[in-house]
Amino acid sequence: MVDLEMWKQTALRDLELPNGVVMSNRIMRAATWMSQTEEDGSCGDRIIETYRKIKAGIVVTGFQFVLPEGQQLPRMISNTRHEDAKGLKRLADAIHESGSLACAQLVHCGAQSNPFLSGGLSAYGPSSKDVPTQTGGVTQAKGMTIEHVEKVTKAYADAARRAFEAGFDVIELHGAHQYGLWQFFDPTFNERPPDDPYTGSTMDGRTKAPVDAVVAVREEVDIPVQVKVDAKSPKVTPEEVGELAKRLGKAGAWCVIISGPNAVQSPQKAGEGYFREDALKIREAAGKGSIRFGLVGGIRSPDTIMKLLGEDKFDILQLGRPLITEPWLLDRWAEEAGKGELTKSRCISCNKCFREGISGAVRCIQFPAC
Ligand SMILES: Cc1cc2nc3c(=O)[nH]c(=O)nc-3n(C[C@H](O)[C@H](O)[C@H](O)COP(=O)(O)O)c2cc1C
16 A cells, blocks of 8 residues: 555655746656657657657656757757757647746767767867767767867757746756766766866866856756766766756756666666666755756666655656656556555556657557557
8 A cells, every 4th residue: 555645755755846837736747758759850740749658747858959950869859950949849848738847958979979860060079089979880979179068058048048948847958978078077978188277187177068067057047956867987986966066056056866877777687766876876966955866767667666756865857768668657546546556557668669759759569659
């Protein structure tokens, strides 16, 4: 028998965001590239219908690229030009229809950008480097000049303005999964010299690009900003990520979401909430009250949700794959709670949804009706 009082006090507790907007529960739909835009990245009927079905406290969109050169995957959402505004507004409206708040995830994929999708524009990262692609190839990324990094920072602010004017309630900067902002923080990618303001050899240099992006967005529009980060990498410790989180909080971000470079693991093998331990170290290093903390990765059952939000005191949780196969999962849990039982997500974490996205559109093939 489930402890319904505990469920109410954890998952269903509301949360006021810094601008006074209230999130009605602690569950966010994690950013999920659905591969469902039109070929030019604009939001047409197909992606709108998908987002209309999803319900969460906040629904974070799949990553929206902020400059044409910063795209990695096909049919990502474009947030690069004035013409994108109409589709973005339809997207925000569709998310609001279920009573969810809408969050736009913004990205520049940096050295992981795909020149084949950007009309031959080179991939640019912090340093010139060969970077493995997800499809087994190699991208020869070029290093950005200081002016180029500043142009990307401004592109985040411009994209945030378009999202804000389209009706989005929150911005999430994608600083995880070894994309652009993370690349500046991680010496694996950032080999800029010690006299460069974005150098990979000092904490000031490594945190400058993500911190500047938060500041640029906050100066452009009055909207809460959260940042998704990796928990660690071969050259970055969770304690260092704690320092990054502290600086992001000082720069005006309200929350960091802890993910990792191997984001889509199997909770059957890695355990539910597989970044929990690193996230606890990150929070400890950042210090109390510096910023709020969210966790993503392999969270599947109401019992785990109650533990992570209750005992472990995470502020919010994000669920990705479970809301691909059951966009209405929160409604199911509400119905089950009425009967005194809560059953776990039906997602088996096979990751075939992702592979479907490369060839067509992201969808659950175990339960195709979704
Ligand atoms: C099909 C698919 C698309 C994804 N797209 C994004 C994305 O656009 N941005 C992002 O930050 N993470 C993306 N992710 C990772 C998820 O946000 C999340 O971190 C990951 O799936 C782990 O959470 P889960 O176990 O609840 O699925 C994607 C994952 C999948 C399976």
